[in-house]
Amino acid sequence: MSGSDVxxxxxxxxxxxxxxGRFAAINRxxxxxxxxxxxxxxxxxxxxxxxxxxxxxxxxxxxxELLSLGHSGAEYDAWxxxxxxxxxxxSGYVEINPNSKIPVLADHSVEGGPQRVFESGSILFYxxxxxxxxxxxDLKARTETMNWLMWxxxxxxxxxxxxxxxxAYAPEKYEYPINRFAMEVKRQLHVLDTHLDKNxxxxxxxYTIADMATWPWYGALAKGLLYExxxxxxxxxxKNVIRxxxxxxxxxxxxxxxxxxxxxxxxxxxLHERHDASDFETKTADKLGDG
Numbered sequence: 001m002s003g004s005d006v007x008x009x010x011x012x013x014x015x016x017x018x019x020x021g022r023f024a025a026i027n028r029x030x031x032x033x034x035x036x037x038x039x040x041x042x043x044x045x046x047x048x049x050x051x052x053x054x055x056x057x058x059x060x061x062x063x064x065e066l067l068s069l070g071h072s073g074a075e076y077d078a079w080x081x082x083x084x085x086x087x088x089x090x091s092g093y094v095e096i097n098p099n100s101k102i103p104v105l106a107d108h109s110v111e112g113g114p115q116r117v118f119e120s121g122s123i124l125f126y127x128x129x130x131x132x133x134x135x136x137x138d139l140k141a142r143t144e145t146m147n148w149l150m151w152x153x154x155x156x157x158x159x160x161x162x163x164x165x166x167x168a169y170a171p172e173k174y175e176y177p178i179n180r181f182a183m184e185v186k187r188q189l190h191v192l193d194t195h196l197d198k199n200x201x202x203x204x205x206x207y208t209i210a211d212m213a214t215w216p217w218y219g220a221l222a223k224g225l226l227y228e229x230x231x232x233x234x235x236x237x238x239k240n241v242i243r244x245x246x247x248x249x250x251x252x253x254x255x256x257x258x259x260x261x262x263x264x265x266x267x268x269x270x271l272h273e274r275h276d277a278s279d280f281e282t283k284t285a286d287k288l289g290d291g
Contacts, residue, residue, distance in 0.1 A: 022169040026086050031098060037090030041108070042077030042275050049079045049093065050103035052262035054160070054216035054226070055120045059103045060274070061212050061257030062127055062134070067277070068253045071131045073109070078260045078274040121153040124209040134209045141203055148202040148210035151191075156217045158184045159226070168227040182233060185221070189238045192218055196240035200247075211248060216258075219245030256280055 015029050041047055046063070050056040066074035081087050081102050088100045096116040097104035105123050106114040107130075117126045128135035136142045163181035166174070192214070195202070202210040217226075222241040224230030236242075248254050259271040259280070271279060 022171075023084075026083060026089075031094075031100065032089075033091040033094040034086065034089040035091070037087065037092055039090070039092035039096070039106075040079055041106075042079075044075045044077050044275075045107060045109035046074065046076035047079070047106040047108065047114070048076050048103060049081050049096075049106075050261045051081050051083055052258065052260060053102065054156070054220060055101075056103045056261055057216035057258055058120045058213050059105065059123050059127075060260035061216070061254055062124055062209065064253035064257040064260075065212070065251075066127065066131050066133060069133055071133065074127070074131060075277075076274070080261050080263065080272050082263070119153075121149055121213060124149065124213055128209050134207065134212070136203065136206060136208065141206060145203040145208040145210045149213050152210065152213045152217065155188050158188065159217055159221065163229075164227050167229055167232070186233060189218060189222065189233075189235070189241060193238040193240045196244050201244070207248075211244075215245060215248045215254070219248060223249075 017024055017028070039047075039049060048059060048063070050059060052060070060078060063074050063076050081093075083102060087093060088097070088102060093104070094100055096106055096114075097118040099118060101118070103118075103120055103123060105117040105126070107117065107126075108114045117123045125135070135145055158181060163178070163185045166177040166181055170177075199205070201207050202214060218241060220226045221229075221233070222235045222238050223245050224235055230236075259269055260274045261272065262270045263272050264270070273279075
């Protein structure tokens with residue numbers, strides 16, 4: 001960057017809608033609905049509105065794991081929310097998630113409901129409590145699970161909002177922000193790799209919601225599936241993370257969860273919407289709803 005390219009902040013910041021890069025059309029400095037739009041509601045008590053980004057995969061992974069344990073109450077409808085088109089700013093969506101992000105869950109089985117649950121970590125915790133699964137009852141193991149869940153929630157913005165933006169999505173590439181966030185991402189991967197050197201899963205020997213929260217982000221990154229940055233970040237160095245990622249990736253529920261609300265990649269990896277378990281067998285592109 002030459003001296004003439006140095007940015008001098010103005011005394012008062014003003015919104016420039018043209019400077020947001022790939023997501024400029026949906027980024028704005030205010031909250032609230034931009035249009036009237038009711039959300040569709042399917043036949044199951046649990047209604048998920050999402051997209052198969054890492055945060056969205058957390059929830060479909062959890063729901064599929066619950067179903068694999070025989071929790072029939074975890075049956076769900078997963079509606080496709082194409083965030084690039086802005087349906088998350090519809091009035092119905094904003095009503096259940098004032099932050100207008102994916103994923104969001106509406107539980108219609110709750111008396112006086114539906115109960116809205118937003119933020120992926122909160123949804124994981126809610127489902128774990130509701131069904132008594134993937135969150136240990138033992139205080140020590142439960143606390144360790146929550147330690148790593150909160151670690152992921154506090155760390156992933158560096159991946160999604162920091163490194164991913166400046167490395168892959170920003171309209172210009174600048175050395176300082178890419179280097180700053182690359183350093184932090186590698187530090188986080190090293191934290192995880194060091195811990196997994198002595199533990200099968202994040203909370204120890206037990207598979208928990210902490211793993212489900214972390215796998216779609218750090219597991220995908222270590223496997224070279226995010227931002228096309230595998231070589232740049234030398235992800236092959238994190239052998240324990242790769243072992244853990246492969247271990248979870250072999251689970252049938254994880255394989256199904258990764259497909260739901262996915263509309264890119266190999267056609268065999270996509271299930272735009274999920275309204276029944278049989279959809280995995282009969283999936284077709286025309287299941288895509290209007291979002």
